[in-house]
Amino acid sequence: MKFRVERDVLAEAVTWVARGVPARPSVPVLAGILINADAEGSITLSAFDYEVSARITVPADVQDAGTVLVLGRLLSDISRNLPAKPVEFSTSGNKVDVTCGSSRFSLMQMPEGDFPTLPTAPEASGTIDGGAFTQAVAQVAIAADRGDTLPILTGVRVEIDGDKMTLLATDRYRLAMRELHWNPAATDANQVLLVPGRTLLDTAKSLGTTGSIDLAFGGAAGGDGLVGFEAGQRRSTTRLLDGEYPKVSSIFPTSSETEVVLATAELVEAVKRVALVAERNTPVRLKFGEGQVTIEAGTGDDAQASEAVEATLTGPDLEIAFNPHFLLDGLGAVGTAYTRISFTQPSRPAVLSGQDEADGDADTSYRYVLMPVRFAS
Amino acid sequence: MSRRQFALPQRSGDGPPDDTGCTILHVDMDAFYASASLLARPDLVGTPVIIGAARGRGVVLSATYEARRFGVTSAMPMSRAQRLCPQATVLPPDHELYSRMSSAVMEIFRSVTPVLEPLSLDEAFLDVSGAIRRLGPPATIGQLIRDTVHDEQRVTCSVGVAPSKFVAKLASGLAKPDGMVIVPVDEVVPFVQQLPVGALWGVGERTEEALLRLGLRTVADIAHTPLTTLTRALGDVGGRHLHDLSWGRDPRGVEQEQRERSIGSDETFAHDLDDPALIHRHLLALSERTASRVRKAGLAGRTISIKVRFADFTTITRSRTLREPTDVSREIYETAVGLYDALGLQRARIRLVGVRMDKLLPVEQAPIQARLDEPDHGWRDADRAIDRASARFGSGAVRPASLIPREQSSSRPPGDLS
Secondary structure (H helix, E strand, O other): OEEEEOHHHHHHHHHHHHOOOOOOOOOHHHHEEEEEEEOOOEEEEEEEOOOEEEEEEEEOEEEEOEEEEEEHHHHHHHHHHOOOOOEEEEEEOOEEEEEEOOEEEEEEOEOHHHOOOOOOOOOOOEEEEHHHHHHHHHHHHOOOOOOOOOHHHHEEEEEEEOOEEEEEEEOOOEEEEEEEEOEEOOOOOEEEEEEEHHHHHHHHHHHOOOOEEEEEEHHHHOOOOEEEEEEOOEEEEEEOOOOOOOOOHHHOOOOOOEEEEEEHHHHHHHHHHHHHHOOOOOOEEEEEEOOEEEEEEOOOOOOOEEEEEEOEEEOOOEEEEEOHHHHHHHHHHHOOOEEEEEEOOOOOOEEEEEEOOOOOOOEEEEEEEEOOEEEOO | OOOOOOOOOOOOOOOOOOOOOOOEEEEEEOOHHHHHHHOOOHHHOOOOEEEOOOOOOOEOOEEOHHHHOOOOOOOOEHHHHHHHOOOOEEEOOOHHHHHHHHHHHHHHHHHHOOOEEEEEOOEEEEEOOOOHHHHOOHHHHHHHHHHHHHHHHOOOEEEEEEOOHHHHHHHHHHHOOOOEEEOOHHHHHHHHHOOEHHHOOOOOHHHHHHHHHOOOOEHHHHHOOOHHHHHHHHOHHHHHHHHHHHOOOOOOOOOOOOOOOOEEEEEEEEEEEOOHHHHHHHHHHHHHHHHHHHHHOOEEEEEEEEEEEEOOOOEEEEEEEEEEEEOOHHHHHHHHHHHHHHOOOOOOOEEEEEEEEEEEEEHHHOEEEOOOOOOOOOHHHHHHHHHHHHHHHOOOOOOOHHHOOOOOOOOOOOOOOO
16 A cells, blocks of 8 residues: 655644544553554544544545555544645555654554454434534533433434424533535434434534535435435444433423523623632522612632623513523524523523523524522521 | 450559640540449449340340459350350340440530540540649649549449550540559650550451451551551551551540541341231331430431341441431331331341431531421421430330330230330
8 A cells, every 4th residue: 555645634634533442441442543644645544442433534645545444543643743744654564654844653552353343434414514513512512420329421413304403401409502505315204313422522623614515314214323424524323322211391480580691791791700619519699670780609717709791671670599600501502693591590500501682582583592500497 | 345355564664653744534434334233233243243134035235344354345145255254243234324434524524624525435545734723734634534433433443544545545445443643745656655556446356367468466556557558458548547556646636526427326126027018017116215315415317217137247337318307207217118118028037227317517507408298297297206205204104106115915925125
């Protein structure tokens, strides 16, 4: 095997594929990236850890076709640090020589025959705008559980109903839901997928916000337990989570007593400042009334802070406490200049949604439901 | 109660001890549980009496001085104590009596000074510097406390009067029983330095061994050993600490009403157990007990740990820190069982299990991040209701069904779960 590839092309390709290289491989061969040089003038890089697979095809000047398997982490480190010159790969014996300008690397070949076959290239079940998808995933994935108490909650629930797609995640303290449209191949598409949250976020970000993304699931993804993503030459599959996602429809409050509209950035700044004195696990307290919200944190024995932010209030005054990180996550995710927060009672969940104008209507395509912090009595 | 008794060292000064500047008092009740239990049994006064469960594998909680003369000490296995002193009367403990008397005694202390640091039910440090103008010099205050405690509660206590906590504690130990020892400021160093190393606070068997290996027998030996030698043998903190103590330096002040840092309870089984279902049931009982004590103290905790002692006395502890502080019996039990099951024991024979909560803080400072899916009334409310029922009808009035003792005819009694 022998080929020559541009350094930037190589680095980008390796970065994409390295997502599929496990940090602690269960079998040594999974630590590798498979490089396949095609005589037609392209190379394909693949990685697979039985959970996530990643593959990319990029143009290269191929002299001799062939396949090698090299250590992924090493290849990724090397390709990021090479000078901006064409990179040449060639095999000699059981080594792979990598030459770029005057720097040379000699990598051990791994037994490529032992490398598992990647799930077959999925056939698209539909497409979605890359920008919209990436934003939606980022908005929802923040609420996915990071712990290990309930593995199912580490996933993002993706519900497909015709051209409607609903993303949802919760860690039982907050819940984020985003509704958006996509272009299904079949109008009667109907499916619920549980995609591991971190992988989904990572994949959506890496696929890029430009262009459209092909989604494949069910039979089209080469098996029921898989979801496939494809954008340009980048392809990835992810194993879905198994199990029943808890029923969440009853969590959304059906009515609200108090509604508040605030400038998102102002509130974020104020909460960040006040939260500096909130010790681990202690809340910030929000008092709504008289055209403003007063944010306070800290207790009598320790440092205290308070700050007021203008707010448009409808309904009775209210005092409520939140975990500052959870509140900031939600405020960061609405992505609009103004945020509307609806409350019923200080002990019941609040709902955050975004709106573009101070006196406009809320855009309920994204909702972030946050449970308050209360004090034992 | 000190581990060992040391002889009262020779005083270096002449005349009555000068108590100027000796503002720290350590008051220790004499054989508290035993003395308290004897109030109801005057016929046993002057005879050896041991407090503890007579049957099974319990330990000695307390013993009268008559029994101690035979070598009985607290925390000794009951079987051993009874072998040492077969003629002793064994009385079951009456914890309610002890805690009632303890609060009365603490109330006496509090009438002397609010700067009070209770160490346990039966001992406390007092800083009397603020009470001198009102009540007289420290020695007078010490005597006043001794008299009041005896008059009101009919039990005796011993008092150590010294310029620092550590010396006061040593002094009260030497004053026992029913005495008072004053260590004047300028006698602290000779007083401390003539003691054996084992008398120092923080020197247990291990440290004592290490010191004896270095040829250090008395506190004076430690005092005249280069600090570097001590830190090499005992670690940086330990070495420095001992060196300070050996010169009578103890900067710690009396910490008022120190709140409890951990609450827990253990249970030694009457017979070693290997049935996971039975062990779970004991963990449930211990969790309930721990949780109710945590709630009674108005606290909540984040770290839950279990202790497991196997038949061969190897003991392990495992702990998990929760995301939120809790005082809910159910959560404590579930965490404890999770920790136990994670040990993956295959029918190992177990002698003792314990459940403990750490990182306690007052419940009003314990914010609870509520869950979206929790019911309006959950286990927390159930616990509150059980506490109210227990307050009215006695503890155990409402308890998990699995903890209701089976019929006497049951072929396999679940053991004492009260």
